[in-house]
Amino acid sequence: MSQDDTLPTVDTAEVPPSALEFFAYCEAERDRLRNTGQPFDEALFNAAVDLALRKFQVIEERGAS
Secondary structure (H helix, E strand, C coil), X not given: CCHHHCCCCCCCCCCCHHHHHHHHHHHHHHHHHHCCCCCXXXXXXXXXXXXXXXXXXXXXXXXXX
């Protein structure tokens, strides 16, 4: 599996609980999409997850979580 086919690593000490819930949802959704038999751009999915997790982190750093 290439780097683009894996979800980003999450350090639980650095992200708010809502981001961890989102990440858990994304892991389950990725697995569901893999098993549908339909085309699935996993690299694009993982890039979107990474972007969202970075946004969660910015919000947390600003104290607005």
